Amino acid sequence: MNHNTSILVADDHPVLLKGLRDELLNLEFNVLEGATNGAQALELIVSKKPTIAILDINMPFLTGFEVIKKCQLESLKTKFIILTSYKEKGFVLKAKKMKISGYLLKDEPFSEIKKCIKEVSNGRFYASKVFDDVFNNEISPQIQKIKFLSPSERTIVRLIAGENSTKEIAEILSISTRTVDKHRSNIISKLDLPSDSLSVWVKDNKDLLENV
Template identity: 65%
Template sequence: MAENLTIVVADDHPMLLKGLTEELTANDYNVIDTALNGAIALELITKLNPDIAILDIEMPLLTGFEVIKKCEDKNLKTKFIVLTSHKESRFIYKAKTLNISGYLLKDEPFHEIQKCIHTVFNGEYYYSSTFNDVFDKEISPKIQKIKLLSPSERTIIRLIADNKSSKEISESLLISIRTVQKHRSNIINKLDLSSDQDALSNWVSTNKLLLASI
């Protein structure tokens, strides 16, 4: 089946791109083109309409995620596999929201890449075990806590994410600063954060993608 599917590979590290392409070709995969940046990757995918595109996340001009979003807007049939070094929850959550077919770490053995390609080609999803661990242990619990927030608390936490002060929030919502502070206290309790002065701001800063989904 390997020779029957077409693949485009994009990575801004020439040696990694060359190594993966050669490994795929040696195992009878039909790599029809490669790209060293996101703009070229988008151009190739749009022009060639491959079955699968294997993309790095952080590339010049367009990130892997931006390439995928633009391809989805064009309703292309290409399925996407992200091959990355990133294990951070914000990258994994972004991949989940984009409904990416595969997410693998660059230190995975080649047989994992093969397994991912064939699973994705058959219309299923394939994620690194690290991906699933991070989603289940870090992201999902946060989402559950966010769901505990009341509509008013969700409004306020979005404004905090926009770097609004308590005074600015009170003026925007026509409520007292004391009411804003009460809401902030409730949010901190529901998110199970410490009482440290910057705890909520720091949490919001690192979880903006999650907040955008509520």
């Protein structure tokens, strides 16, 4: 029954926070006091140990992701649902990496939140359709491309991501600039990129490079 499921909602927008808590109370969930910032959310999760915590990403003091990471370090059994406006691949990848139980967009109808809570309560991952679209169409294909790079090429790509020039990369790796240029050429070929777009690609996929 719903009253056996305790839920904490954390969002720094008072209207959204109250609206979501009211909807959950109407469904007879055991809804805890709402949190308006990340530090308050963390304190309540640690002390109350809710079944589920629904967190915004951007909150004062601690982000939703930072709250989740700290709770995971404490080995708490609370399951986490991110409720956010962000659909960019960096956020989707981070949620996937942290094994968050649910990922919903704020413009979804409340019926989606209700469905997500049900699935998460039963140990299943649930996300907005856009989450899977971004992962399958934007993240996964790029990860597969990166996996074709050799360890040396991945190192050079990460150094490019750190805004190092060819000369700086050569000095860091104790190789010639000609060797760096050869690696860059091979990387561009493997990633199937136009010859002058490696820096742009690296900037767009910086989050992926940290996870492959």
